[in-house]
Amino acid sequence: MLTLTVTWNQAPLNLYKRGSYFLTGTVTLPSGILNPENLNSTLEVGVLAKPAPQDVILSNNDFDPDPKNYFQVIGNFTVIDPIDKEHTITLVPGAGDNQYFEVKEDILFWSSAEEVSGKTQFTVVIRVTDRDGNVIEKSFTINRGRTDITELEIFNSFTPNGDGINDTWGVPDLRYFRGVRVQVFDRNGERLFYTEDADTRWDGTYKGKEMPVSTYFWVVEVIETGNVRRGILTILKN
Structure with a gap:
């Protein structure tokens, strides 16, 4: 029985997304053994579904409005997920008061020139998607201060x-x-x-x-x- 070393090309493999992946490998042949047909090894790897993210938190949910600035930072989102560190965070279209806000690079912004007179509390609904396609949604209450x-x-x-x-x-x-x-x-x-x-x-x-x-x-x-x-x-x- 001859044991050979195989170097696998793992580029197609995504350990954070469920599915079957086919890898090719290059066999290291000892001296005296030839491979005239340039045969390669193949391997099917199955990646199982990962658990969904556990939670998403917002660093701050209070802000004071500035009538000269319609684009204000409110807080940063952090996803609680012990397995995956990469996520897509978006506002759920049409939900809550999302039309007044924007998410960029995991940061929540007030992003509206509308004064929304008399309103001091807003609801934003956030969607978190991981690389495996798991989705969680969560609502946050945003408090807008105003000077008496x-x-x-x-x-x-x-x-x-x-x-x-x-x-x-x-x-x-x-x-x-x-x-x-x-x-x-x-x-x-x-x-x-x-x-x-x-x-x-x-x-x-x-x-x-x-x-x-x-x-x-x-x-x-x-x-x-x-x-x-x-x-x-x-x-x-x-």
Whole structure:
């Protein structure tokens, strides 16, 4: 009986995906034994199904919105799987509030310019797929913070001089509240500006006329919470 050494080409073999794999091998022949027909060895390897991933966890589920940034990092996903370290993580299409989020390189992002006024909790549904085709899905609650109206930073001056810097005035953080009113009055109580859209800003004009350098008064209301704030606003022109 002659025992020969075979070097197997394992490139076709995927130990993380079930199925049958056919390997070819090169036989190392001792001196004096020839292989004129260049015969190779073949081997069928069966890979059994692996267990599905055990769980997926998210490093953080709270974030504070930024009205100037519609693409914000929330947290990283980690898959618990003692066998396989490579997985595909995606949002389940049409599930929960997934339309406002995005997953890239296992990181969850807020990815929407929509303010979704009045909503502070969102549900995302994640799908994890391993290399064997096993799938698990899991829901996460994402909490979006917002600053109370009593603590919102509201600037008390602006310079509508057309230089592209600080030319308008507004309260963009109100976009996360449902039902808002922003008003500006002059010293005589005449209303110069009114909006129910937190993204609409005052350009310092009234009926097409530029308002002079002076002090004005603003009133901000949030119907959702019943809060009202008042303050002074100064128009400056450099």
